[in-house]
Amino acid sequence: MVAAKKTKKTHESINNRLALVMKSGRYTLGYKTVLKSLRNSKDLEEMNLLLVFKSKTLIGEVRKLVIIANNCPPLRKSEIEYYAMLAKVGVHHYNGNNVDLGTACGKYFRVCCLSIIDPGDSDIIKSMPSDH
Amino acid sequence: MVKFLKPNKAVIILQGRYAGRKAVIVKSFDDGTRDRAYGHCLVAGIKKYPSKVIKKDSAKKTAKKSRVKCFIKLVNYQHLMPTRYTLDVDLKDVVTVDALQSKEKKVGAAKETKARFEERFKTGKNRWFFTKLRF
Numbered sequence: 001m002v003a004a005k006k007t008k009k010t011h012e013s014i015n016n017r018l019a020l021v022m023k024s025g026r027y028t029l030g031y032k033t034v035l036k037s038l039r040n041s042k043d044l045e046e047m048n049l050l051l052v053f054k055s056k057t058l059i060g061e062v063r064k065l066v067i068i069a070n071n072c073p074p075l076r077k078s079e080i081e082y083y084a085m086l087a088k089v090g091v092h093h094y095n096g097n098n099v100d101l102g103t104a105c106g107k108y109f110r111v112c113c114l115s116i117i118d119p120g121d122s123d124i125i126k127s128m129p130s131d132h
Numbered sequence: 133m134v135k136f137l138k139p140n141k142a143v144i145i146l147q148g149r150y151a152g153r154k155a156v157i158v159k160s161f162d163d164g165t166r167d168r169a170y171g172h173c174l175v176a177g178i179k180k181y182p183s184k185v186i187k188k189d190s191a192k193k194t195a196k197k198s199r200v201k202c203f204i205k206l207v208n209y210q211h212l213m214p215t216r217y218t219l220d221v222d223l224k225d226v227v228t229v230d231a232l233q234s235k236e237k238k239v240g241a242a243k244e245t246k247a248r249f250e251e252r253f254k255t256g257k258n259r260w261f262f263t264k265l266r267f
Contacts, residue, residue, distance in 0.1 A: 035210075039209050079213075085216075087135075
């Protein structure tokens with residue numbers, strides 16, 4: 001009983017964090033763009049450089065996160081996971097299907113996978129790997 | 133977030149005539165060029181894999197069976213599946229974009245990569261790269 005409650009609470013917090021990313025961060029929705037963002041690292045390297053210049057200290061890498069809905073076809077899911085493993089990007093398996101993930105992003109369409117390039121104000125990337 | 137489409141990465145071609153073949157990235161153009169405005173790379177791949185060599189084979193037969201036929205191609209990133217394997221063969225001087233301009237240059241470059249691939253195959257290293265992908 002306690003376990004069920006805990007997952008519900010963390011589930012809501014993921015949704016909250018995702019909403020914050022939608023508002024303030026950079027993300028892409030959809031399988032094709034997720035793969036594109038995983039192949040590319042240029043945006044991120046630029047941002048890393050900017051951060052280093054501004055703060056004169058090495059903050060540590062700005063990381064990406066990939067979120068996959070639970071009804072994603074297994075071949076596609078493993079393909080995204082493999083790309084993420086090569087790119088050293090975290091993958092989060094969302095507790096809900098693509099309809100729920102679309103709603104969590106505030107969109108009126110289904111989203112099977114999404115990639116968070118820049119989390120903005122949200123701490124989704126810092127807190128998610130510990131959950132996962 | 134690490135860039136992984138780098139030279140020496142082994143990839144699998146997904147589309148086109150060479151679909152299902154393994155190749156190695158020689159040079160990558162992340163931003164594309166004026167002619168190809170998308171991320172693509174120059175790959176050198178195996179057109180015909182070497183056959184299985186058994187102990188019983190005579191020297192002439194092993195020589196015949198270890199032949200590798202190569203291709204050189206510019207491929208869009210979307211049509212590649214990267215793998216976790218790498219192949220450390222120095223092809224940078226041989227495989228260049230201007231080798232693709234004319235037929236004779238292309239054949240010359242392919243012959244040279246064929247020689248390098250064959251010598252790598254004979255050492256027995258990178259065995260994954262020289263085995264055919266079954267699908």
